[in-house]
Amino acid sequence: MTLLQTRSLTKCFMQGHTEVRALDDVSLTVSTGEFVALVGPSGSGKTTLLNLLGALDVPTRGGVWINGTALECLTARERAQFRLHQLGFVFQAFNLVPVLSAVENVELILVLQGWGKSKARQQATRYLASVGLAELVHRRPSALSGGQQQRVAVARALASEPKLILADEPTANLDASNAASLLDIMHHLCRDQGTTFIFSTHDNRVMARAQRIVTLEDGRIVSDEKQALERAAGVISC
Amino acid sequence: MRIATFRKVLVVVLILACRNLWRHPRRTLITASTITIGLVMAIFFIGIGDGSHHAMVRQSIALGQGHITVQPAAYFSAPHNQLLLPDGLALKRILSAAVSSATIVPRIELQALASTAYQSEGVQVMGVTPEDPFLKELTRHQPIDGEPIDSADAQGVWLGTALAQRLQVTLGGKVVMMAGRQGDAALSHLVRVRGIFQAGITELDRYMMVSSLIATHPLLADPAEDAQGSATRLAIFLPSDADLALAQEKIESLVTATGMQDTDGVSAVVMPWQEMMPDLVQFIAVDDAGNYVFLSLIMVLIVFGVVNTVLMSVLERTREFGLMVALGLSPGLVWLLVIAEALLLAGFASAIGWCLGGLVYAWFATQGLDLSGLIDSSTQVMGTVMDPIIYAHLSWARVGQLTAIVVGMTLLSGLYPAVKAARVSPLEAMRR
Numbered sequence: 001m002t003l004l005q006t007r008s009l010t011k012c013f014m015q016g017h018t019e020v021r022a023l024d025d026v027s028l029t030v031s032t033g034e035f036v037a038l039v040g041p042s043g044s045g046k047t048t049l050l051n052l053l054g055a056l057d058v059p060t061r062g063g064v065w066i067n068g069t070a071l072e073c074l075t076a077r078e079r080a081q082f083r084l085h086q087l088g089f090v091f092q093a094f095n096l097v098p099v100l101s102a103v104e105n106v107e108l109i110l111v112l113q114g115w116g117k118s119k120a121r122q123q124a125t126r127y128l129a130s131v132g133l134a135e136l137v138h139r140r141p142s143a144l145s146g147g148q149q150q151r152v153a154v155a156r157a158l159a160s161e162p163k164l165i166l167a168d169e170p171t172a173n174l175d176a177s178n179a180a181s182l183l184d185i186m187h188h189l190c191r192d193q194g195t196t197f198i199f200s201t202h203d204n205r206v207m208a209r210a211q212r213i214v215t216l217e218d219g220r221i222v223s224d225e226k227q228a229l230e231r232a233a234g235v236i237s238c
Numbered sequence: 239m240r241i242a243t244f245r246k247v248l249v250v251v252l253i254l255a256c257r258n259l260w261r262h263p264r265r266t267l268i269t270a271s272t273i274t275i276g277l278v279m280a281i282f283f284i285g286i287g288d289g290s291h292h293a294m295v296r297q298s299i300a301l302g303q304g305h306i307t308v309q310p311a312a313y314f315s316a317p318h319n320q321l322l323l324p325d326g327l328a329l330k331r332i333l334s335a336a337v338s339s340a341t342i343v344p345r346i347e348l349q350a351l352a353s354t355a356y357q358s359e360g361v362q363v364m365g366v367t368p369e370d371p372f373l374k375e376l377t378r379h380q381p382i383d384g385e386p387i388d389s390a391d392a393q394g395v396w397l398g399t400a401l402a403q404r405l406q407v408t409l410g411g412k413v414v415m416m417a418g419r420q421g422d423a424a425l426s427h428l429v430r431v432r433g434i435f436q437a438g439i440t441e442l443d444r445y446m447m448v449s450s451l452i453a454t455h456p457l458l459a460d461p462a463e464d465a466q467g468s469a470t471r472l473a474i475f476l477p478s479d480a481d482l483a484l485a486q487e488k489i490e491s492l493v494t495a496t497g498m499q500d501t502d503g504v505s506a507v508v509m510p511w512q513e514m515m516p517d518l519v520q521f522i523a524v525d526d527a528g529n530y531v532f533l534s535l536i537m538v539l540i541v542f543g544v545v546n547t548v549l550m551s552v553l554e555r556t557r558e559f560g561l562m563v564a565l566g567l568s569p570g571l572v573w574l575l576v577i578a579e580a581l582l583l584a585g586f587a588s589a590i591g592w593c594l595g596g597l598v599y600a601w602f603a604t605q606g607l608d609l610s611g612l613i614d615s616s617t618q619v620m621g622t623v624m625d626p627i628i629y630a631h632l633s634w635a636r637v638g639q640l641t642a643i644v645v646g647m648t649l650l651s652g653l654y655p656a657v658k659a660a661r662v663s664p665l666e667a668m669r670r
Contacts, residue, residue: 051665054564056564056664056665057665076569077568077569077570080563080566080567080568080569081566081568082566083564083565083566084565084566084567085566087566089564089565091561091564091668095561096561097254097558097561097562098261098558099254099257099258099261100254100257104253108250108565109565109566111246111247111250112247112250112566112567112571114242114243114246116246117246156565
């Protein structure tokens with residue numbers, strides 16, 4: 001079932017008087033439950049594509065449809081609401097609100113969505129436990145390692161059970177062991193809950209664990225390869 | 239957003255705002271101190287200013303015509319001896335029964351010529367009853383030299399020291415009073431000096447002659463019995479300034495109901511002290527304006543302190559705001575978060591400010607500010623004696639006003655940083 005679709009997605013920036021085409025005519029379709037890696041060299045357009053998919057930016061041309069909603073038709077306020085209710089985000093760094101504890105960071109989105117306090121706390125604790133942080137729920141981000149912080153961000157992205165989670169180089173600031181552990185968690189959640197993940201990465205080891213690899217170069221999709229989720233998962237256990 | 243959800247979100251916003259303030263406790267405390275010091279200074283200076291105004295008003299009401307005056311309509315602009323309320327004492331009884339909490343006293347005021355064997359002086363004669371608060375205020379600084387006023391004394395007068403000296407008369411001395419009548423011969427009355435007072439106010443000490451009501455009757459009518467029951471005006475003293483509007487309304491309706499008319503056949507008027515003493519009201523307004531200028535300077539200090547702190551805190555957290563917006567927080571909520579921080583800061587500082595300012599106020603309200611080095615006990619302002627010890631006074635309305643100004647200014651100071659935070663582009667912010 002198609003969850004996301006882009007058609008002729010183009011994004012241009014002005015650098016001085018020169019127009020730079022960060023994305024050029026990108027058409028992509030992602031189905032529910034896919035585990036997609038966006039790969040490519042720096043400046044290939046991975047982050048720009050993620051920003052457009054995440055309703056953080058508006059395309060110069062073309063459009064994005066997620067779950068039947070055309071993002072370019074939404075106002076800034078509606079886009080914020082869309083991000084809140086439909087998407088989960090994991091950023092490369094600085095993922096958490098520093099004055100909130102791990103569980104409060106996860107709860108934040110749930111409360112904004114209108115969840116009751118106790119129900120939100122229960123859900124947040126459950127997802128923190130699922131990413132292996134049951135003992136650290138009351139720690140502030142400053143008392144967590146980089147890997148633990150990323151896991152809190154994943155728990156936050158998952159807790160509201162969105163259909164789509166976008167992650168921008170989620171393992172970039174993590175050591176190999178933490179990166180593997182985080183990918184394990186994302187993989188399991190993708191398989192068990194049918195959550196769709198789209199993440200950008202440079203890391204070959206991470207690419208090897210993706211179900212589908214979309215390669216971008218100069219703002220264009222140059223290849224789109226699929227491998228069985230089981231096979232990708234098999235790499236994890238190796 | 240539904241109300242229940244908004245309430246939950248508001249709690250989160252407040253928690254975030256609280257924690258953000260305590261992220262840099264030293265900075266927060268320094269900014270709060272700026273607001274606190276500003277508020278304490280405002281409480282002190284406005285308190286002293288209001289205290290001196292309050293003392294002036296209190297004295298003017300007592301020495302003047304009370305909180306409310308009932309008098310002939312034309313008396314305020316063109317007073318003359320024969321302009322009276324012929325049934326003034328009857329009206330006094332009606333009003334006293336209806337407004338039992340008020341002290342209502344009749345007065346007869348005359349312009350007269352006082353003559354002794356040595357000198358003649360134009361004087362203001364005021365016929366009063368012994369319970370008139372005017373007498374208490376007249377002798378507040380110095381007790382009367384001689385006998386107290388007796389309502390049955392038809393031939394006694396009390397006069398100021400300066401007038402006694404000019405008339406060259408002492409206690410027990412004789413004075414002939416003469417008062418003119420329109421189109422008729424002048425009336426005269428022989429009186430004796432029963433007492434000499436020193437109010438410390440030039441106008442009273444040099445020109446005022448006080449007597450019982452009946453001692454003025456021979457100067458009003460011939461024979462004097464015709465003046466029985468008359469009064470130039472009724473002075474009404476209320477237990478609290480706050481009762482003024484209500485009491486005025488009640489008295490106006492009663493006066494209208496009685497159909498009370500003056501000797502010219504015109505209905506009597508009811509005037510509050512503000513209308514009776516427009517000069518004093520204007521003086522206070524001008525003096526208040528000076529206080530407000532000072533208050534504005536304090537507020538500017540507060541605004542700069544708060545803008546600096548909140549703006550710095552917003553600029554430091556651009557990435558954080560970007561993250562929040564990216565996660566789905568609306569710009570409105572980000573704005574609310576910064577405003578909540580400014581409000582909490584204002585609330586915290588105001589609470590401390592009122593605690594400290596309250597102590598300062600309590601001290602100066604009870605002990606007073608002794609300015610005897612600058613002003614002596616005979617300094618007069620707007621026809622009142624300036625007390626060298628000024629007692630701070632703040633009404634609840636003023637407390638509310640000061641708090642609202644401080645909170646309002648702090649809120650205003652938070653507006654620009656809040657708008658800046660709300661306009662953060664998540665993409666730009668996250669790139670930093």
